[in-house]
Amino acid sequence: MQMLEWSKTYVSNVAGEIAIVLALAMWVTSSYRIRRKMFEVFFYTHQLYILYVVFYVLHVGAAYFCMILPGIFLFIMDRYLRFLQSQRRARLESARLLPCGSIELTFSKSPGLYYNPTSIIFLNVPSISKLQWHPFTITSNCNMEQDKLISVEGPYGPTSSHFLRHELLVLVSGGSGITPFISIIREIIVESTKPDCQVPRVLLVCAFKNSADLAILDLLLPVNAEASNTPQMQLQIEAYITREGELPTEDSLKLLRTIWFRPNQLDSPINASLGNSNWLWLGAIIVSSFVMFLLILGIVTRYYIHPIDHQNNGETYHYSYYVLWDMFLLCACIFIASNAAVFLFRKKENAVEGKQIQNLEVPTPTTSPGSWFQNASTELESQPHQSLVQATKVHFGARPDLKRILFDCKASDVGVLACGPRKMRHEVAKICSSGLSDNLHFESISFNW
Numbered sequence: 001m002q003m004l005e006w007s008k009t010y011v012s013n014v015a016g017e018i019a020i021v022l023a024l025a026m027w028v029t030s031s032y033r034i035r036r037k038m039f040e041v042f043f044y045t046h047q048l049y050i051l052y053v054v055f056y057v058l059h060v061g062a063a064y065f066c067m068i069l070p071g072i073f074l075f076i077m078d079r080y081l082r083f084l085q086s087q088r089r090a091r092l093e094s095a096r097l098l099p100c101g102s103i104e105l106t107f108s109k110s111p112g113l114y115y116n117p118t119s120i121i122f123l124n125v126p127s128i129s130k131l132q133w134h135p136f137t138i139t140s141n142c143n144m145e146q147d148k149l150i151s152v153e154g155p156y157g158p159t160s161s162h163f164l165r166h167e168l169l170v171l172v173s174g175g176s177g178i179t180p181f182i183s184i185i186r187e188i189i190v191e192s193t194k195p196d197c198q199v200p201r202v203l204l205v206c207a208f209k210n211s212a213d214l215a216i217l218d219l220l221l222p223v224n225a226e227a228s229n230t231p232q233m234q235l236q237i238e239a240y241i242t243r244e245g246e247l248p249t250e251d252s253l254k255l256l257r258t259i260w261f262r263p264n265q266l267d268s269p270i271n272a273s274l275g276n277s278n279w280l281w282l283g284a285i286i287v288s289s290f291v292m293f294l295l296i297l298g299i300v301t302r303y304y305i306h307p308i309d310h311q312n313n314g315e316t317y318h319y320s321y322y323v324l325w326d327m328f329l330l331c332a333c334i335f336i337a338s339n340a341a342v343f344l345f346r347k348k349e350n351a352v353e354g355k356q357i358q359n360l361e362v363p364t365p366t367t368s369p370g371s372w373f374q375n376a377s378t379e380l381e382s383q384p385h386q387s388l389v390q391a392t393k394v395h396f397g398a399r400p401d402l403k404r405i406l407f408d409c410k411a412s413d414v415g416v417l418a419c420g421p422r423k424m425r426h427e428v429a430k431i432c433s434s435g436l437s438d439n440l441h442f443e444s445i446s447f448n449w
Contacts, residue, residue, distance in 0.1 A: 008318050015320075016059035022052040043132060054327065062322040069330075077285065077334050084342050086124065086133075091267035097257045098215040100208075102176070104139065106150055108263075110271035117163075117183035118445060139182040139219050164191060166415035166441070169200040170406065172428050174207045174420025180445050181419065182219050185235070192233040200415070201234040205400050207420075209243045215256050220388060237392040238400065245397035281341050289337035296329050406431050412439055419445035 006012045029035070029045040053072065057065045065072075091108040098104070105123075115138065122133040140150040163169055163184060171181040185202060192199045208214060217237065305325070308317045406416065406428070418428040425444045432442035 177420030
């Protein structure tokens with residue numbers, strides 16, 4: 001009988017039972033097999049977290065809710081601001097279709113949107129699913145391309161470019177694991193153009209299954225790379241093709257294609273939810289919404305709840321209603337303050353975009369994968385791409401000897417970053433931690449979610 005009791009004067013047992021059932025459902029679907037093989041089940045089940053929090057708070061009561069209030073308060077605010085950001089349609093400018101099947105999407109962004117290399121962004125395609133947001137690696141650099149973003153909620157990433165402190169930077173990638181390194185190399189290219197700036201030498205060791213995957217190296221430079229983007233850094237690329245033992249024939253080569261899109265008046269550049277001064281706006285929202293919450297809660301308690309509790313008939317206010325009032329007023333104050341701040345920010349935002357792009361599909365001869373096998377022949381009309389191809393050495397039918405490559409690095413401080421299959425990352429980590437060389441400093445970048 002106690003399991004089915006929803007007490008009017010104390011916490012609810014039923015609410016706790018509902019909360020634990022919801023928590024178990026989310027926990028079970030978080031297992032590796034379900035998350036990887038049945039992503040839809042994992043994703044939609046985890047939307048139950050909203051109901052879980054509601055029933056959990058109903059179970060623990062208003063007093064305990066006040067103890068965890070700061071965490072819930074900041075989470076709701078962050079989630080709602082991200083929701084407001086995601087309601088604006090991003091302006092897609094172009095797409096580069098690589099022969100290996102990968103696609104680089106270029107979106108228009110506000111020049112004030114700043115992010116560090118290796119950041120990610122969440123992308124939603126409403127025609128596929130209005131609820132699903134999938135993470136994609138950002139290959140662009142906000143310093144090199146102030147009005148371009150690649151791959152729209154976010155971005156999220158590290159707070160600093162710590163890799164710039166090394167004397168030599170070794171980037172080890174397998175397959176699509178090269179994508180976070182693209183933004184790192186672009187950042188170093190920008191830093192190398194600054195006067196009196198010391199940047200690390202870079203050794204990129206990348207392994208691909210097929211020669212068509214070499215087209216990913218074209219993403220090391222933006223689609224509109226000019227002479228000013230010519231790498232001034234010391235860059236060496238060692239590319240390994242594991243499943244092909246010889247050069248492909250010219251007839252089998254496919255050109256990389258670039259598609260430009262006409263701007264849509266309903267679309268807008270991607271920017272931070274609260275603009276360039278987002279920390280100032282965020283502080284104002286936090287303070288104003290919390291003060292508003294305390295004031296309204298005090299008014300409701302004094303003039304509505306308190307009189308009911310002190311009526312002559314001895315009736316007390318329902319215990320669960322206290323919690324419902326707390327949650328309702330908390331969410332309402334956050335929504336009011338956030339909407340007001342976002343409205344004021346967007347009112348000041350310059351929404352006039354005069355840039356017009358024709359919808360053309362143009363094969364780009366400077367990015368043909370065949371150019372990687374011809375030692376920067378005359379087919380390469382772009383000086384930046386010439387420099388890139390000249391710095392590249394392609395090995396067919398072989399895998400990189402990581403132990404030899406890392407131990408041959410001649411520098412006092414070598415930063416080693418690995419991204420790709422788990423087995424490859426573990427191998428690199430084992431070599432760096434073997435103690436045979438004290439100049440290797442390892443860091444892993446994983447795509448596991």
